[in-house]
Amino acid sequence: MTSTFWGRKALLAQLDALLSKSDPDNVSVVGPRGMGKTSLLRELARRYAAGKGDFVSACYVDLKHRRLDLAHPVFGPVAEAMQRSLRALGPDNEFSLLADELDPASPNVFNMLRRITIDDLAAVRRPILLALDGCDAVLKSTVAPRAAWDGLCNLADEGGVRFVTGSRRRLGDLCRDDDASSSDFFLRFKQLIELRPIGTDEWGDVFAVWGVDAAKGARDECHGWTGGHPALVAALGETLQGLKPLSIAAVSSSGSALVSRAHDALVGIWKDVGVEGQADLAAIAKSTVHAASFNKKRLDALSGHGLVRQVGGELRCASRAVEMYALEHGTAATDLQRLFGNRELFASNIRQVLEFRSAQIAISDKDLREHLRRALADVEHPRFCLNQFRGLASRALDMLYMIEAPGWKFPAAWLAQWSKAPNSRWPGDKGFPTGDRGRQCQLLREIVDDSKSPRLATMVSRRTAALVDQIKSYGDLGQHLDDTVDGSVAVAACFAALEMCDSLTRDLR
Ligand SMILES: Nc1ncnc2c1ncn2[C@@H]1O[C@H](COP(=O)(O)OP(=O)(O)OP(=O)(O)O)[C@@H](O)[C@H]1O
Numbered sequence: 001m002t003s004t005f006w007g008r009k010a011l012l013a014q015l016d017a018l019l020s021k022s023d024p025d026n027v028s029v030v031g032p033r034g035m036g037k038t039s040l041l042r043e044l045a046r047r048y049a050a051g052k053g054d055f056v057s058a059c060y061v062d063l064k065h066r067r068l069d070l071a072h073p074v075f076g077p078v079a080e081a082m083q084r085s086l087r088a089l090g091p092d093n094e095f096s097l098l099a100d101e102l103d104p105a106s107p108n109v110f111n112m113l114r115r116i117t118i119d120d121l122a123a124v125r126r127p128i129l130l131a132l133d134g135c136d137a138v139l140k141s142t143v144a145p146r147a148a149w150d151g152l153c154n155l156a157d158e159g160g161v162r163f164v165t166g167s168r169r170r171l172g173d174l175c176r177d178d179d180a181s182s183s184d185f186f187l188r189f190k191q192l193i194e195l196r197p198i199g200t201d202e203w204g205d206v207f208a209v210w211g212v213d214a215a216k217g218a219r220d221e222c223h224g225w226t227g228g229h230p231a232l233v234a235a236l237g238e239t240l241q242g243l244k245p246l247s248i249a250a251v252s253s254s255g256s257a258l259v260s261r262a263h264d265a266l267v268g269i270w271k272d273v274g275v276e277g278q279a280d281l282a283a284i285a286k287s288t289v290h291a292a293s294f295n296k297k298r299l300d301a302l303s304g305h306g307l308v309r310q311v312g313g314e315l316r317c318a319s320r321a322v323e324m325y326a327l328e329h330g331t332a333a334t335d336l337q338r339l340f341g342n343r344e345l346f347a348s349n350i351r352q353v354l355e356f357r358s359a360q361i362a363i364s365d366k367d368l369r370e371h372l373r374r375a376l377a378d379v380e381h382p383r384f385c386l387n388q389f390r391g392l393a394s395r396a397l398d399m400l401y402m403i404e405a406p407g408w409k410f411p412a413a414w415l416a417q418w419s420k421a422p423n424s425r426w427p428g429d430k431g432f433p434t435g436d437r438g439r440q441c442q443l444l445r446e447i448v449d450d451s452k453s454p455r456l457a458t459m460v461s462r463r464t465a466a467l468v469d470q471i472k473s474y475g476d477l478g479q480h481l482d483d484t485v486d487g488s489v490a491v492a493a494c495f496a497a498l499e500m501c502d503s504l505t506r507d508l509r
């Protein structure tokens with residue numbers, strides 16, 4: 001198969017230089033969604049697969065599109081890819097037989113990797129290049145323990161492997177697990193390559209791969225529509241390949257089709273910048289925005305995604321497709337920005353959101369409805385708002401025990417279960433905790449426990465029980481509240497109250 005890879009010649013040369021130093025570096029390639037990390041890493045692995053410089057071979061390891069194996073989240077996929085690459089060297093190659101020494105599913109897989117890379121490869125100074133792609137997924141999960149990263153680090157330190165990693169964010173920023181993030185592995189990446197859109201000088205190579213003849217006008221048109229963003233370049237190419245000559249009109253009609261058909265590449269980029277970035281792009285698309293007056297952090301984020309550029313101090317969308325999409329779809333984002341764009345706006349407008357949600361819930365109980373109404377009405381005054389929560393919790397407990405334990409008596413089925421377990425927390429002879437809301441919440445947890453057979457509660461769900469518990473806690477907080485309490489606590493409490501009312505109403509329907 002011929003390669004469909006285009007451009008990135010300078011980057012590949014930079015990688016070659018870093019990997020061929022006498023003490024070669026490990027390299028981390030970072031870039032947002034669609035910026036071409038996977039394509040670059042695959043191309044790099046392809047170029048090194050048959051051996052290049054000192055490297056015996058190279059393999060591309062996809063950590064993203066696979067279910068994480070709890071036992072071998074990293075070593076398993078590495079061994080699998082390495083085995084494939086070594087085998088592909090062919091029977092005449094002295095290293096290809098090493099593939100047979102690997103069993104990716106073995107519990108011993110790390111030792112196998114160690115033996116091959118250290119005893120066989122490092123010993124003769126023929127390391128293997130590992131292109132580890134999609135590191136975000138493994139790093140964000142807590143599945144890959146520190147030992148996994150320490151293990152990889154050890155292979156690299158011994159000189160048997162070199163790494164080029166691909167991730168959307170920097171490796172060190174990704175590690176969610178504190179213990180794992182302290183692994184020395186993350187210190188071994190002295191070289192960081194941040195991927196950017198392709199430059200105007202790279203289009204010649206793109207056109208050669210597409211098999212088109214394009215004059216300068218068509219090239220400028222392609223760059224104008226895509227801003228050189230690789231995912232958009234690839235999307236544009238889908239309908240242009242093979243055109244000789246490639247006319248400006250053809251590019252323009254493919255470009256506008258990306259917008260009108262909401263091409264996945266465009267939608268992906270749009271989603272990736274988040275609601276704040278969307279509102280910013282819409283503002284930049286709509287009118288003149290000066291770089292100097294724009295929030296620096298947000299500008300850096302959009303520039304990092306390759307979506308805005310500066311022209312004489314003014315900001316422009318780097319791609320016409322993104323610009324048109326922002327004009328069409330930016331209204332929702334702009335409205336959200338206008339209503340919730342900063343802390344003060346958020347606090348003063350969130351009440352309307354709570355009221356919308358409230359209108360979606362049909363609460364038949366008058367008392368419950370009234371407590372909720374008052375809580376929402378006072379959301380801007382946390383002290384008064386949280387004062388409603390004791391009433392809310394009490395009413396909810398009354399309602400649900402009226403169904404589950406009529407007359408505030410333990411039903412016979414509960415007593416039967418507890419008598420079979422003499423050490424149970426709820427001996428029937430102690431009587432029902434009437435009037436003690438705290439113990440009623442505890443009892444509630446007990447009766448919705450799905451691991452008990454039979455389950456004691458007939459109507460109330462675990463979901464409702466958890467929410468009632470939470471409402472009770474907010475009620476307790478409301479009793480001892482000073483004036484410094486943040487209004488957003490009341491917002492969180494009100495959302496929980498809404499969901500409790502909804503959940504309870506649905507359970508008891
Ligand atoms: N240099 C390139 N040559 C050919 N196609 C490319 C190139 N760079 C990117 N593409 C194409 O652009 C699209 C996005 O690229 P790619 O999947 O490599 O991005 P990515 O950075 O890995 O994104 P993600 O973070 O979602 O994994 C793909 O369709 C890919 O084929």
Ligand SMILES: [Mg+2]
Pocket residue numbers: 037038039133134
């Ligand atoms: Mg990728």
